[in-house]
Each structure stands twice: as C-alpha cells, then as structure tokens.
Amino acid sequence: MAKLSLILTLAGKDWRLFWADRRAAVLSFVVPILLASAFGLIFDRPSHADSQVKLPLLIVVEGDSPFVRQVVADLEGCSRIETQVVSREEADRRLEDRRPGVAVVIPAGFEQFAERPTLEIRHHPLCAMEAQWAEGVVTEVVMKRYAADRLGPLVGTLALQPPFETHAVAVGGPETRFNSYSHSFCGMTIQYLLFWGMESGLLLLRERRRGVWQRLRAGPVPFSTVLIGKAFATAGIALLQALTTFAFGYLAFGVTVGPSVVGFLVMAFVVCLFAAAIGLLVAAVGGTESRARSVSVLAILGLSMLGGLWLPTFLLPGWLRDVSLSLPTTWAMRGLEGATWQGRDFLGTLPSVAAVLGFTALFLTVAWWKLAAAEKREHRGLTI
Amino acid sequence: MPLPVAIRLENVCAKYAAVRAVEGVSLSVHRGEIVGLIGPNGSGKSTTLRLAAGLLDPVAGTVEVDGLARESDPLRYARRVGYVPQDADLYDELTAEQNLEFFARLYGLRGFELDAGVYRGLARAKLVDRANDRVRTFSGGMRQRLSIAVALLHDPAVLLLDEPTAALDPASRDALFADLHKLRDEGHAILLTTHHLDEAESGCDRIALLERGRLVAEGSPGELMRTKSSGRPVLFGHLSEPLAKFVERRARLRLGPGVELEITGRRVRLSAWGSDDLGRALAVLLSEGAKLDAFRTPAGRLETNAKAA
Numbered sequence: 001m002a003k004l005s006l007i008l009t010l011a012g013k014d015w016r017l018f019w020a021d022r023r024a025a026v027l028s029f030v031v032p033i034l035l036a037s038a039f040g041l042i043f044d045r046p047s048h049a050d051s052q053v054k055l056p057l058l059i060v061v062e063g064d065s066p067f068v069r070q071v072v073a074d075l076e077g078c079s080r081i082e083t084q085v086v087s088r089e090e091a092d093r094r095l096e097d098r099r100p101g102v103a104v105v106i107p108a109g110f111e112q113f114a115e116r117p118t119l120e121i122r123h124h125p126l127c128a129m130e131a132q133w134a135e136g137v138v139t140e141v142v143m144k145r146y147a148a149d150r151l152g153p154l155v156g157t158l159a160l161q162p163p164f165e166t167h168a169v170a171v172g173g174p175e176t177r178f179n180s181y182s183h184s185f186c187g188m189t190i191q192y193l194l195f196w197g198m199e200s201g202l203l204l205l206r207e208r209r210r211g212v213w214q215r216l217r218a219g220p221v222p223f224s225t226v227l228i229g230k231a232f233a234t235a236g237i238a239l240l241q242a243l244t245t246f247a248f249g250y251l252a253f254g255v256t257v258g259p260s261v262v263g264f265l266v267m268a269f270v271v272c273l274f275a276a277a278i279g280l281l282v283a284a285v286g287g288t289e290s291r292a293r294s295v296s297v298l299a300i301l302g303l304s305m306l307g308g309l310w311l312p313t314f315l316l317p318g319w320l321r322d323v324s325l326s327l328p329t330t331w332a333m334r335g336l337e338g339a340t341w342q343g344r345d346f347l348g349t350l351p352s353v354a355a356v357l358g359f360t361a362l363f364l365t366v367a368w369w370k371l372a373a374a375e376k377r378e379h380r381g382l383t384i
Numbered sequence: 385m386p387l388p389v390a391i392r393l394e395n396v397c398a399k400y401a402a403v404r405a406v407e408g409v410s411l412s413v414h415r416g417e418i419v420g421l422i423g424p425n426g427s428g429k430s431t432t433l434r435l436a437a438g439l440l441d442p443v444a445g446t447v448e449v450d451g452l453a454r455e456s457d458p459l460r461y462a463r464r465v466g467y468v469p470q471d472a473d474l475y476d477e478l479t480a481e482q483n484l485e486f487f488a489r490l491y492g493l494r495g496f497e498l499d500a501g502v503y504r505g506l507a508r509a510k511l512v513d514r515a516n517d518r519v520r521t522f523s524g525g526m527r528q529r530l531s532i533a534v535a536l537l538h539d540p541a542v543l544l545l546d547e548p549t550a551a552l553d554p555a556s557r558d559a560l561f562a563d564l565h566k567l568r569d570e571g572h573a574i575l576l577t578t579h580h581l582d583e584a585e586s587g588c589d590r591i592a593l594l595e596r597g598r599l600v601a602e603g604s605p606g607e608l609m610r611t612k613s614s615g616r617p618v619l620f621g622h623l624s625e626p627l628a629k630f631v632e633r634r635a636r637l638r639l640g641p642g643v644e645l646e647i648t649g650r651r652v653r654l655s656a657w658g659s660d661d662l663g664r665a666l667a668v669l670l671s672e673g674a675k676l677d678a679f680r681t682p683a684g685r686l687e688t689n690a691k692a693a
Contacts, residue, residue, distance in 0.1 A: 009489040013475070016486075020477035020518075211473025215534070218437045219490045220462040379441045381400045 006221055010229025011236065017203075018237055032192035032245045039188055039310070040181030040253060054082040056100035057134050058091045067111035067149060074141045075104075081137055091122065101127030102134045113146070181253035182341035187309035189245045190271060190332050193238045194303065197275035198296040200234040201282025205289050223375050227368065231276040238272035246340075256341060263346035264339035270353050271332045274360045280367035284374070303329040328359035387415035388450075390541045390573030391436055396445035398431055405431040407597045408445070415541065418564060418574040420588035422581060424646045424653050428597040429577035430470070433544050436575060437467040450541050463491065466535030470546040473531075476520035480511045480530055483519060484537065491538035505533040508563075525556035532563065536572075543567060545576040549583060561587040579651055581620040617662045621652040624675040635672040639665050652676070 019025050061072055076083050086094070091103040105120040119138065123131035207213050216226065246268075249255030257264045278296075286292025304310060306320065307329025313321050324330045335352025338344035377383045391413045398406040406428040413419045421429040434440040435447050438454045438461055446453055454461040474483050484505040485498065493501045506512045509529040511522075519527060528548060535543060545564075549557045564574055564587065578584050584591045585605040593601040627635075627647055636645055643665045646653040654669065656662040670676070 005494075006490065009486065012489075013478075013486045016482055017475065017477050211469030211471055212475060214434075214437075214439055214469045215467055215473065215487075216490075218439055218462060218465065218467040219487070220459040220492070221490055222459070379439070381398055381405070381440055381443075383401075 003225055006225050007229045007232055010221070010226060011233040014200075014203075014230065014233030015237070018233070028196065029241055029244050032188050032241060033248045035192065036181070036185040036188035036245060036249065037253070039184035043180040043184065043311075054080060055102070055130060055133050055137065057081045057083050057137075058094065058100065058103035059083050059085045060088045060091050060103060060105040061085055062088070063106060063108040063110050065109075065111045067145070068106055070149075071106065071110075071142055071145050074145055075138065078137060078141055081134070095122060095124050098124045098127065100130075102130045104134060104138050181249060182255050183312065183337070185246060185249040185253070185255045186333060186336040186340060187304070189242050190307075190329060190336065191300065191304045191309045192245075193242060193271060193275040194278055194300045194329075196238050196241060197234060197278035198282050198293070198300060200230070200237075200276070200279035201286065201296070202289055202292060204230055204279065204283040205286055205292060208283075223372065224368075227280060227371060231273075231280060231364075234276040234279045235269075235272040238275045239269060242268045242272060257339065259343055260339065260346040260349070263344065263349040264336075266346075267332075267335040267339045267349050267353055267356075270356045270360070271336065274328060274332065274356050274363070277360045277363035277367065280371065281363045284367040284370035303327055306330070308333050328356055331355035331359070387417070387571065389413070390415045390450060391575060392446075392448045393432070393436065394446045394448075396432075396435055396442045396447060398428075398435055398440055398442050400431075405597050406435065406442075409594070409597075409599045410445075411592055411599060411602065413542070413573045413575050415571050415573050416568055417590065418568050418576070418588045419590045419592060420584035421575065421577045421592050421594055422579065422584050423594035424579075425648055426596075427594040429594055430546055431597075432594065433467075433546050433575065433577055436542070437465055437544050438462060439467075463538060464541045466538070466540035466543045468528075468531050468535045468543070468545040468548060471551065474519050474527065474534065477518060479516050479518055480506060480509065480522075481515040483530065484534060487534045488537045493537065501537050505530075505537055508536065509533040523556075524551040525553075525559065528552060528556070528560060529563070532560075536567070541573060543572050543574045545574070547577050547579070549578060549580065557583065579648065616655045616657060617659050619652075619654040619662055619666060621654070621676045623647075623650040623652060624677045626650055627674055631672050631674070635669050635674070638668045638672070645669070 057075075059072060059075060061068060072085065075081065086103075088105065091105075095101065095103055101124040103122045105122060107117055107120070109115070110117045110119070119142070121131050121135050121138070123134075217223075246255065246257065250257065278300075282292050282296050286295065306316070306324045307313075307327045308316075308324065309329055313324055313330065316324065331352045335349050335356060338352060339349045374383065389412045393409055393411045396406060396409045397404065409428070409432060411419070411432075421432055423429050431440065435442055436449075438447075438458060441455075449461055449464045452461055452464065475486070478486070481502060484502045488498050488501045488505070503512075506515050509526070509532070511526060511530060511533075514522070514526070519530065522530065528551075532543070532545070532548070535545075548560060552560060561583070564576075568574055568589075576588070588605065590603060591601075591605050592599055626649065632645075632647055639645060640656075640661055643654070643656045643661055645665070652669070652674070654662060654665050656665055
C-alpha cells in the first residue's frame with residue numbers, strides 16, 4: 001500500500017512536470033492529431049462504390065483516319081480515364097513533370113492492322129504502374145472498336161460486352177469500415193506514442209544528471225519504485241494522448257472503434273505500456289542525451305516504416321513483410337486496426353495484445369537490468 | 385555535556401573507479417553542532433558528504449546516523465538524513481509548494497501532517513507569499529532557503545549541505561548561517577562543505593580540514609588556527625579580479641619546491657612547508673600582478689586590501 005502511494009507520488013510529480021509547460025503539453029496532443037489527419041487526407045481515396053478514380057492520360061494523335069478518330073472519341077468517353085489530346089512535344093514536356101505520368105501515342109496508319117502497328121505508351125520513370133493501367137484501358141477500347149469495325153454494323157456494340165460481370169468486394173473482417181483515416185490514426189498514434197516514450201526516457205536521462213536526482217535518491221524510496229513511478233506516468237500520459245487522438249478521429253473523420261470497446265482499450269493500454277518500456281530502455285542504453293535522441297529517432301522511424309504505421313505492409317517486398325512480423329510495431333498496428341476498422345472482437349485482438357506485451361516485458365527486463373546495474377555502479381563509485 | 389553523536393564516520397574509505405577519493409576519514413558530528421568540511425577542490429569534501437547521505441557506499445569503514453548503518457536498513461537511514469545537493473537543485477518547473485509537497489509525500493507525510501509540513505517549509509524558507517511561484521523564478525538565496533526547507537520536511541537528525549554558500553552573495557550567506565544556527569539550536573546535527581575558511585571559522589562549531597582525501601586537521605576554528613595541525617601553513621585569499629592563465633602559469637614556475645598554489649575562480653589557496661616559504665610564495669604571487677582583496681595568514685589574522693609587493 002505504502003509502495004503504491006509512493007508510485008503515485010512519483011507519477012504525480014511527472015504529471016505536474018508534464019503540465020508545467022502547458023503549450024508543450026497541449027502540442028503533444030495536437031501533433032499526433034495533425035499527423036494522422038494529414039496522412040489520412042493525403043491517402044484518402046473514395047471507395048469503389050462511391051465513385052471511380054480516373055487515370056489522367058494524354059493522347060497524342062498522329063493519324064487522321066475515321067478509325068483513329070473513333071478510337072479517340074471512345075477513349076474520351078471512357079469513364080476510367082481522364083483524357084487530353086496534345087502534341088507529342090507537349091506530351092513529353094508534361095511527362096517529365098509528371099503532369100500527368102502517362103501518354104498514349106496513336107501513330108499514323110494505326111488502322112492498318114495487317115502491318116501490326118505499334119501503340120506507344122510513354123510514361124514517367126516513376127509511373128510504370130499507371131502505364132500498365134493505361135495499357136489495359138486503351139487495349140480494351142481499341143479492341144472493342146476493332147471488333148465493331150471488322151464485324152460490321154450487324155453486330156452492335158452491346159454484343160461486344162464481356163459475357164460476365166465483375167464485382168469488387170473488400171475483404172478485411174466481418175464488418176470492415178475502412179477509410180484512409182482509420183489507418184493513419186492507428187499508425188500515427190502508435191508512432192507518436194513511441195516518440196513520447198523516447199521523450200520520457202530522455203527526461204529521465206536529464207533528471208539523473210541533476211542534483212535533484214541525488215536528493216531523490218537520498219530519500220527513502222527504493223530504486224525500483226522510482227522506475228515504476230516513471231513508467232506509470234509515461235504510460236498514463238500516453239493513454240490520455242491515444243484516447244484524445246482517437247476521439248478526434250471518431251468525431252472528425254468517422255474512425256470507428258469496436259465491436260469490442262474493451263478490446264480497443266486493452267490494446268491501447270498495452271501499446272502505452274510498450275511506450276513506457278521504450279522510455280526506460282532509452283534511459284538505460286542511451287548513454288548521453290544527444291546520442292540517445294539520435295539513435296532513438298532512427299529506431300522509431302525504422303520501426304514505424306517497417307511496422308506499417310505509415311503505409312500498409314502489403315506494399316513492402318515479401319521478405320520484408322516476413323521480417324516485419326518480428327517487430328512490435330507490426331503487432332501493435334494489427335491490434336489497433338483489428339480493434340477499430342477491422343471490427344475484430346475482444347478475442348480477435350488477444351494475439352496482438354500478447355505479442356506487444358511480450359515485447360514490453362522483454363524491453364522492460366533489459367532496461368531494468370541495465371538501470372539497476374548503473375545504480376549499483378554509481379553507489380560503488382564506479383561511475384560519477 | 386555534549387549532545388549525543390548523530391553522525392559517525394569511522395575509518396571510511398571511498399573511491400571513484402580506481403582513484404581513492406577518501407582515505408581513512410573518521411569524524412563525528414553531535415546533535416546541536418555545525419561541522420564544516422573545508423579543503424581545496426578534489427580534497428574529498430563532497431565525497432564525504434555523499435557517503436554520509438548514503439549516495440556512495442564506502443569500500444571500507446562504517447557510516448552511521450543515530451547508531452544506524454545504512455546497509456542494515458537503507459530506508460530508515462534515509463529518513464534520518466536531510467541532504468541539500470550543490471546548487472540547491474530542485475524541480476525548477478514546479479512551484480515552491482509543489483516541490484515541498486512532493487518531497488513531503490516521499491517521506492511519508494500525509495493529511496494534516498502533510499499540510500502542516502508544507503506550510504512550515506514555506507514559512508522556514510520565508511516564501512509563504514511566493515508559494516505558487518515556480519522555483520526557476522527564485523533568486524539564489526530563495527532557492528537555497530527552499531532547498532534547506534525541503535531537506536528538513538521530515539525533521540531529520542542530520543542535515544548535510546554541499547557547498548551551500550557557493551552561489552550566494554555575502555548578505556545571503558550571513559542570513560543562511562543565521563538559519564543554520566537556529567537549526568543547530570533546535571538540535572540538528574549539521575555537516576556542510578565549503579571553500580571559505582572565513583565562513584567556516586565564523587559559522588561552524590568545528591572544522592575538519594581535508595587534503596587529498598585525508599582528514600589532516602579537526603577542531604574548533606580557534607584550535608585549528610593555533611595548532612596549524614596540517615604541519616603546513618596555509619594561506620587562503622580572495623582575488624579582486626580573476627587571474628589570467630598565463631600569469632598563473634608564470635607564478636607557478638617561480639614558486640619554490642614544496643609550495644602549492646591553487647586558484648579556483650577568485651579564490652586562492654597557497655601552502656608551503658614553512659611560514660618563510662609561504663611568505664616568499666605570497667610575494668611571488670603579488671609580484672606577478674595578483675591583487676588580493678583579503679587573505680588569512682596562518683596565524684589567523686585577517687589582512688585586507690593587500691597590494692602588490
């Protein structure tokens with residue numbers, strides 16, 4: 001009981017220190033919201049059901065036959081592309097600037113199919129994917145016009161429709177409610193919590209160099225209690241930041257939680273504990289403050305990128321996706337996404353909870369061991 | 385009849401890495417007594433204080449407060465000691481009241497006891513009207529008073545102060561010693577470190593002189609001046625302006641063998657094998673252009689406004 005009271009006293013001190021600079025404290029809530037909103041906005045795409053995304057495409061027309069004119073008219077009428085007819089020179093100039101990234105050149109004599117004319121797809125080096133997309137759309141339009149042209153007026157264009165229909169279905173859980181904000185709020189929240197953990201660790205490093213730390217250590221408080229108090233404060237503030245960020249996401253962008261609110265809260269709390277473990281680890285192995293900051297920033301950015309906090313991990317190469325399974329951020333992201341837009345129930349989030357808890361325990365053990373050893377060395381005069 | 389011993393260091397040795405910082409120091413401080421540890425930089429003053437505060441484990445010897453060794457019960461030991469680190473370091477971002485409340489809670493004060501302790505601390509630090517001001521807005525004297533008030537929250541038997549006057553002007557220094565005398569009269573045992581012989585002489589009941597980690601002299605200021613028990617006469621002085629490094633080097637080169645010169649900021653400490661050597665060394669120092677505001681001779685006489693010879 002007395003120990004719990006001491007822990008609360010120490011955590012209360014850190015809570016007061018956190019709020020001592022009110023502007024900085026408020027910013028620590030605003031920044032993750034801004035980051036998540038910005039990422040969500042950048043990657044926001046309307047869903048398939050709402051409207052189709054149109055590929056901007058330049059058309060260079062070098063022939064002037066009726067067939068070519070019809071193909072151009074068909075391309076301009078296609079609902080999946082947004083076309084503009086330009087000269088070859090202008091097309092090349094705009095491709096260099098990626099305005100847009102793809103152009104199709106319809107050559108003179110294109111209608112003379114016996115000579116197998118070449119339809120050139122020109123693209124910016126970074127727009128190979130868009131070029132493939134354009135190739136597919138243009139091929140479909142030309143083939144339809146070619147068939148109608150060859151089979152004659154007796155066969156209407158309706159008969160040239162494929163003998164089947166396609167229907168796109170998003171698969172991600174029983175009741176997925178994905179929007180780009182759902183992903184960015186999960187990712188940016190985790191990333192910011194890791195940075196908060198780092199900041200807390202740097203604070204501990206700074207505090208240990210001050211005389212007030214000597215005063216604290218001369219007091220009747222076991223070293224373990226000081227560490228627990230620090231972890232408690234870090235995790236508590238982190239939880240408040242996480243809940244505030246998600247509350248904003250819910251109100252402003254429709255980021256949903258559930259069906260298990262308990263599952264979400266447990267997952268969020270575990271991620272906050274992990275942030276606290278990161279803080280102690282930074283203080284334990286960081287050495288000097290500036291060294292600790294540089295190494296931590298690098299590590300957190302790496303963990304964020306590979307853990308899928310910025311972009312979904314399916315965009316990573318296969319071997320990197322396998323590697324990312326050994327990272328705590330991957331599991332934290334899976335857990336939070338599961339508990340939010342993927343609609344997993346409480347049991348569904350448990351594997352992620354267990355994985356992140358495992359990493360937390362590992363990090364805490366290393367940090368504890370290193371800090372306790374440093375404290376002993378200091379008591380023995382081996383370090384000053 | 386003297387009051388009981390509050391803190392006892394018995395043949396204590398301590399080291400930092402392979403370097404011996406304190407060697408065989410034995411010292412007792414009674415309740416109702418102020419003992420000043422003096423000596424040049426690196427003589428082991430702060431290390432001795434850290435040993436007494438339980439922040440450093442001795443490699444040999446024992447440290448006890450009210451008969452309790454730290455290793456037997458570290459937490460009870462800590463409750464008997466109030467420690468004021470150098471620079472009166474506190475949580476600058478918190479208010480005076482919040483600092484007092486935090487440390488009071490650490491020492492187990494709750495409820496009425498807590499409120500009373502915090503108020504007493506504010507009153508003791510003469511900061512009742514600045515209770516809600518952040519510590520970073522305080523002057524050196526205010527910080528020092530608050531720092532001592534924090535250390536006294538749990539009414540410890542022993543108060544340890546590491547260079548409490550380092551950042552204070554003469555008026556604040558006098559006020560601080562007036563407060564320390566009051567605490568002494570209340571029965572606290574006070575052990576402090578200082579560079580200033582004059583301060584130790586006027587403010588402390590006993591002085592312990594440390595040199596290179598060894599206790600070379602101990603006694604009342606009067607006794608110490610009379611016996612010069614270190615065997616080497618020592619002169620402490622105060623420069624009217626800081627000495628340029630090249631002047632300091634030149635002076636050192638001209639000093640005779642066995643003469644030691646130490647200059648820390650504007651403080652000068654000169655020691656030699658005999659009084660004649662010391663006199664010659666002083667003459668060398670002055671001839672190099674050093675101007676001393678004041679210095680204390682081995683005989684204990686205060687000289688002022690010394691000019692270049």
